[in-house]
Amino acid sequence: MTVQAMGYFWIGTSKLDDWTRFATGQLGLQAVDRGGAMRAFRMDDRKQRLIADGGLPDGERFFGWEVADAAALDALAARLEKGGVAVRRVRSPMRHSARHGISGVSVPGRRAWDMRC
Numbered sequence: 001m002t003v004q005a006m007g008y009f010w011i012g013t014s015k016l017d018d019w020t021r022f023a024t025g026q027l028g029l030q031a032v033d034r035g036g037a038m039r040a041f042r043m044d045d046r047k048q049r050l051i052a053d054g055g056l057p058d059g060e061r062f063f064g065w066e067v068a069d070a071a072a073l074d075a076l077a078a079r080l081e082k083g084g085v086a087v088r089r090v091r092s093p094m095r096h097s098a099r100h101g102i103s104g105v106s107v108p109g110r111r112a113w114d115m116r117c
Contacts, residue, residue, distance in 0.1 A: 003076060007064030008049050012056025019052035 013019055015040050023029040029041035029050060037054030040047075067073050080088045 001064050002072065003067055006049070007066050008018040008051060009052060010051045010056075010062050010064075012054075012058055012060035013052050014054060014058055016052055016054050023050055023052070069112075 011019070016037065018032060020039050023039075023041040024031055027043075027050075029042075029043050030041050030050060031039065033040035034056060040054045041050040041052075044050050063075065065073070080087050
């Protein structure tokens with residue numbers, strides 16, 4: 001099991017302005033979207049890497065990992081669970097469903113998967 005890259009980090013917050021200041025001022029990310037109760041930021045050629053979402057409860061978070069396939073994601077989930085991290089596989093409304101409730105989308109040469117921890 002190898003994580004190829006972090007796809008994104010999504011966080012629920014009621015403090016969108018604070019996250020905007022932190023992401024742009026401290027992390028040097030570019031603000032790319034200010035739609036409704038959500039803010040998105042990028043740092044490279046990907047559409048977004050950090051998403052602050054006012055529609056999720058404070059502290060709710062999930063990550064998009066780039067791994068080779070669903071088996072690699074299963075191995076990653078098992079490793080996290082063995083380390084005491086609760087893992088919940090979810091269907092993302094923005095992703096195409098793959099198998100066992102894991103969601104993924106094809107990316108050139110990779111596959112991105114959602115996992116809530």
